[in-house]
Amino acid sequence: MDEDEFRLTVNGAExxxxxxxxTPLLDVLRHDLGLAGPRFGCGMGLCGACFVLxxxxxxxxxxxxxxxxxxxxxxxxxxxxxxxxxxxxQAFIDEQAAQCGYCTSGMxxxxxxxxxxxxxxxxxxxxxxxxxxxxxxxAHGRIVRAVLKAAGQDTAGQSR
Amino acid sequence: MxxxxxxxxxxxxxxxxxxRWLDFSRDGEVTIRSGKVEFGQGIWTxxxxxxxxxxxxxxxxxxxAPVSTSTSPDEGFTxxxxxxxxxxxxxxxxCALARDLLLAAAAARLEVSPAALTMTxxxxxxxxxxxxxxxxxxxxxGILDRPAGAPVPxxxxxxxxxxxxxxxxxxxxxxxxxxxxFLHDLVLPDMAYGRVVRPPAVAAExxxxxxxxxxxxxxxxxxxxxxxxxxxxxxxALRAARQVARAARWRVTQSLPxxxxxxxxxxxxxxxxxxxLDRPAGxAAGLVTRTLTAEFTRPFLAHASMAPSCAxxxxxxxxxxxxxxxxxxxxxxxxxxxGLGLEVGQVTxxxxxxxxxxxxxxxxxxxxxAVLLARxxxxxxxxxxxxxxxxMCWAPLGSAMLARLSAGxxxxxxxxxxxxxxxxxxxxxxxxxxGEPRLLPLAHLAGGRPMSPAPDGPPTGAMGSTRNxxxxxxxxxxxxxxxxxxxxxxxxxxxxxxxxxxxxxAIESFMDELAAAAxxxxxxxxxxxxTDPRARQxxxxxARMAGWDTRxxxxxxxxxxxxxxxxxxxxxxxxxxxxEADTDIRVRRLWLAVDVGRVINPDGVINQVxxxxxxxxxxxxxxxxRFDRDxxxxxxxxxxxxxxxxxxxxxxxxxxxxxxxxxxxxxxLAQGPVAGAIGNAVADAVGVRVRDLPLTREQVARAxxxx
Numbered sequence: 001m002d003e004d005e006f007r008l009t010v011n012g013a014e015x016x017x018x019x020x021x022x023t024p025l026l027d028v029l030r031h032d033l034g035l036a037g038p039r040f041g042c043g044m045g046l047c048g049a050c051f052v053l054x055x056x057x058x059x060x061x062x063x064x065x066x067x068x069x070x071x072x073x074x075x076x077x078x079x080x081x082x083x084x085x086x087x088x089x090q091a092f093i094d095e096q097a098a099q100c101g102y103c104t105s106g107m108x109x110x111x112x113x114x115x116x117x118x119x120x121x122x123x124x125x126x127x128x129x130x131x132x133x134x135x136x137x138x139a140h141g142r143i144v145r146a147v148l149k150a151a152g153q154d155t156a157g158q159s160r
Numbered sequence: 161m162x163x164x165x166x167x168x169x170x171x172x173x174x175x176x177x178x179x180r181w182l183d184f185s186r187d188g189e190v191t192i193r194s195g196k197v198e199f200g201q202g203i204w205t206x207x208x209x210x211x212x213x214x215x216x217x218x219x220x221x222x223x224x225a226p227v228s229t230s231t232s233p234d235e236g237f238t239x240x241x242x243x244x245x246x247x248x249x250x251x252x253x254x255c256a257l258a259r260d261l262l263l264a265a266a267a268a269r270l271e272v273s274p275a276a277l278t279m280t281x282x283x284x285x286x287x288x289x290x291x292x293x294x295x296x297x298x299x300x301x302g303i304l305d306r307p308a309g310a311p312v313p314x315x316x317x318x319x320x321x322x323x324x325x326x327x328x329x330x331x332x333x334x335x336x337x338x339x340x341x342f343l344h345d346l347v348l349p350d351m352a353y354g355r356v357v358r359p360p361a362v363a364a365e366x367x368x369x370x371x372x373x374x375x376x377x378x379x380x381x382x383x384x385x386x387x388x389x390x391x392x393x394x395x396x397a398l399r400a401a402r403q404v405a406r407a408a409r410w411r412v413t414q415s416l417p418x419x420x421x422x423x424x425x426x427x428x429x430x431x432x433x434x435x436x437l438d439r440p441a442g443x444a445a446g447l448v449t450r451t452l453t454a455e456f457t458r459p460f461l462a463h464a465s466m467a468p469s470c471a472x473x474x475x476x477x478x479x480x481x482x483x484x485x486x487x488x489x490x491x492x493x494x495x496x497x498x499g500l501g502l503e504v505g506q507v508t509x510x511x512x513x514x515x516x517x518x519x520x521x522x523x524x525x526x527x528x529x530a531v532l533l534a535r536x537x538x539x540x541x542x543x544x545x546x547x548x549x550x551x552m553c554w555a556p557l558g559s560a561m562l563a564r565l566s567a568g569x570x571x572x573x574x575x576x577x578x579x580x581x582x583x584x585x586x587x588x589x590x591x592x593x594x595g596e597p598r599l600l601p602l603a604h605l606a607g608g609r610p611m612s613p614a615p616d617g618p619p620t621g622a623m624g625s626t627r628n629x630x631x632x633x634x635x636x637x638x639x640x641x642x643x644x645x646x647x648x649x650x651x652x653x654x655x656x657x658x659x660x661x662x663x664x665x666a667i668e669s670f671m672d673e674l675a676a677a678a679x680x681x682x683x684x685x686x687x688x689x690x691t692d693p694r695a696r697q698x699x700x701x702x703a704r705m706a707g708w709d710t711r712x713x714x715x716x717x718x719x720x721x722x723x724x725x726x727x728x729x730x731x732x733x734x735x736x737x738x739x740e741a742d743t744d745i746r747v748r749r750l751w752l753a754v755d756v757g758r759v760i761n762p763d764g765v766i767n768q769v770x771x772x773x774x775x776x777x778x779x780x781x782x783x784x785x786r787f788d789r790d791x792x793x794x795x796x797x798x799x800x801x802x803x804x805x806x807x808x809x810x811x812x813x814x815x816x817x818x819x820x821x822x823x824x825x826x827x828x829l830a831q832g833p834v835a836g837a838i839g840n841a842v843a844d845a846v847g848v849r850v851r852d853l854p855l856t857r858e859q860v861a862r863a864x865x866x867x
Contacts (some may be wrong), residue, residue, distance in 0.1 A: 037338020
């Protein structure tokens with residue numbers, strides 16, 4: 001099979017990889033570029049574990065050929081700025097919004113994209129935005145609280 | 161040990177040497193070793209809190225060592241919600257003993273009485289001030305290289321400063337920043353990548369394998385019907401595996417039951433019948449004026465972990481080292497050795513965290529896949545990742561079940577007799593169970609035999625399919641029977657709470673049916689049959705949280721309650737569900753009250769109960785493994801849907817304070833009571849009892865039609 005060279009902008013850095021054009025972006029990020037944040041869950045874009053930001057939008061990287069990945073790519077590794085976690089990342093820690101955490105990076109990416117477009121979402125809007133991200137451990141309530149907290153909203157009424 | 165000595169706590173009895181549990185070899189740090197593994201349940205944080213409390217050091221000084229068969233205490237499986245009991249109590253005693261031994265050594269060195277010394281964050285002091293001695297300046301390794309002696313008093317919970325308070329989980333910062341932490345992220349030097357090619361049906365034999373035309377970099381592994389490939393990259397391995405799958409020819413035997421008639425399958429398959437409890441009602445039996453009977457079923461359920469199973473193996477001459485996210489690395493070591501005819505000492509298994517696990521999933525099987533494929537890779541490490549389809553179709557499943565209940569009421573509406581018969585495949589199919597390795601690829605090797613039907617443990621109300629089949633209510637006559645299937649067309653093993661999910665769903669649904677027959681409020685009816693004060697307390701509290709007595713009556717909205725003591729002897733949980741039934745069945749809110757005795761990490765308990773409640777709601781409302789006569793067909797998330805963010809209920813959890821009671825686990829408490837509460841709320845909302853899970857719109861429509 002023929003390999004091509006692809007130039008990508010990942011977390012602000014120019015990267016070059018040589019691979020077949022149909023190689024999934026996720027595979028390039030994990031194996032060629034050594035990023036562990038985007039995770040393999042299903043390979044069909046159905047679970048959200050592999051979500052990355054492409055031009056500011058959250059999308060699955062497991063079913064996106066590297067040849068079609070135009071625009072700057074940001075993974076959870078690229079979210080912290082000036083040595084500080086992104087507010088969404090910090091809110092996930094503050095709210096202890098995980099159990100196993102395998103799906104967490106995909107959730108964080110979805111939340112960052114949501115808050116970029118809708119800085120003050122309602123709870124229902126947060127849930128709808130996260131509907132493409134699956135969580136098997138049942139940490140949904142905490143994750144929704146974390147996203148609302150990152151949006152600067154009150155999270156009273158939590159169970160504790 | 162003299163017979164008069166009190167028993168050693170938890171797993172300390174089987175692993176008495178103190179140095180096995182903790183050391184001070186890193187300056188300023190305490191390393192603790194547990195045989196219990198982390199898979200997102202937060203156990204390491206709780207264990208670190210226990211150690212910090214007894215050793216009187218800051219939590220940040222405690223490091224939990226990775227679990228390995230070469231260094232960790234053997235604590236069996238991380239299962240059954242027993243980690244705090246087994247490992248927490250052992251660590252508490254080991255750390256208390258270590259603290260006293262090290263203080264005594266310091267006292268001898270200083271020629272003072274141990275009572276004159278105090279401990280502050282590892283530094284040893286007298287009333288006059290620091291002594292210059294600390295845990296790290298004494299010969300801790302030498303002092304702790306001894307078996308645990310008679311227990312010493314642990315710190316009283318009233319004086320706890322680290323344990324008993326919510327502590328942030330140690331693992332979450334890595335997980336929000338994408339730092340490598342999972343086995344799936346581990347890259348060993350010179351590592352190769354393997355993929356397996358599973359048969360196209362549960363029962364299939366490889367009949368022919370024409371040349372798949374692999375590139376030179378890929379190596380084909382073939383042994384009987386076990387097929388796999390090894391290549392320098394995962395991409396190349398995946399490509400080669402697809403080529404092999406296209407080329408392979410199989411002889412398929414239809415082996416699965418009729419998916420439209422699970423009840424018929426469960427009742428018709430040969431089974432082993434054992435009595436779990438036989439307590440005749442005696443004279444009271446004559447008081448029965450009315451008898452009710454009902455059957456409840458659930459389908460096969462999948463673990464459906466977020467990550468497909470993964471493992472790495474590397475051979476070194478005749479020995480093999482395995483990296484695995486198994487819940488039982490010691491049993492896995494034994495099973496690998498038994499499967500290949502090796503000595504146990506030739507196999508080492510290191511645990512590395514995987515995605516959330518809810519029982520016996522594919523972790524052990526993929527470890528054996530990696531061991532087999534690594535034999536073809538010289539001394540190179542080989543990493544094997546299952547596909548999503550492998551995970552959904554080849555990991556063991558939670559068994560389909562049928563519970564037939566009948567109960568006799570007296571003229572006053574009290575339950576006098578209860579009979580419960582449970583049909584199910586076994587739940588105890590982990591590696592080594594019943595003396596068999598029970599690793600999937602072994603059955604596919606040349607000369608390999610199909611796995612025997614899964615065992616189910618001793619026939620008690622605490623184990624296997626009859627877990628929680630003995631109601632916790634005060635009923636004079638009870639008869640509980642287990643029918644374990646002796647055919648296993650669909651491979652089953654341990655899934656969170658084992659039989660408790662269906663048994664409590666059945667018992668709690670039936671309690672509402674009996675309450676209706678007796679003309680009583682469901683919560684009042686339960687309380688009238690419940691003398692255990694802790695069970696009464698959680699039920700009363702959940703009802704109070706939900707506003708049970710003042711709940712509204714709106715068309716299409718229903719409320720239901722459920723309560724159980726997990727395993728009959730562990731933690732208590734009561735749940736109230738609010739359900740809306742219109743075009744779909746939705747659980748809006750769940751209120752849960754739990755009593756897990758003394759609590760190490762309150763937020764950890766709440767997180768586990770919330771998660772258990774959501775997962776149980778998903779099982780109860782949505783989930784069923786689909787199959788045809790050849791194979792499992794629910795191979796992806798679109799054919800095995802689980803609850804999504806817009807569908808999960810809001811969950812309120814309260815811990816009832818019973819800090820004088822021994823601690824119990826929290827991870828499986830909610831599975832049964834939540835199912836029961838939802839079932840009752842659906843019946844309340846639609847006016848018809850639905851006894852077959854999942855409670856989908858279709859099942860509800862069918863129940864209404866049949867009514």
